[in-house]
Amino acid sequence: MLYMGSWNISLIKEDYEIMIDSKGNKYQGGWLNDLFEGWGRLFLIEGDWYEDNGKKGVIEEKGKYYYKKENYLYE
Numbered sequence: 001m002l003y004m005g006s007w008n009i010s011l012i013k014e015d016y017e018i019m020i021d022s023k024g025n026k027y028q029g030g031w032l033n034d035l036f037e038g039w040g041r042l043f044l045i046e047g048d049w050y051e052d053n054g055k056k057g058v059i060e061e062k063g064k065y066y067y068k069k070e071n072y073l074y075e
Helices: none
Strands: 002-007 013-020 026-032 035-043 049-055 064-067 072-074
Antiparallel strands (some): 002 013
8 A cells, every 4th residue: 555645643644645555546635533534536446436525434425436438427
């Protein structure tokens, strides 16, 4: 896993960050207290992406999903 961003003094992720997992999926968005917080976008290696707001590490599931294979945006 690759993480580019800032940590507080307790090594907890905070602010706006980019994280890439071992499969190559990338998350770009807000963090607070080591959890997703605010706007974020997940880019999957297949080319799809999902964008939404998170609160305390939980995704609201009211966002947008783009299916690359069908070239379709679902809101």
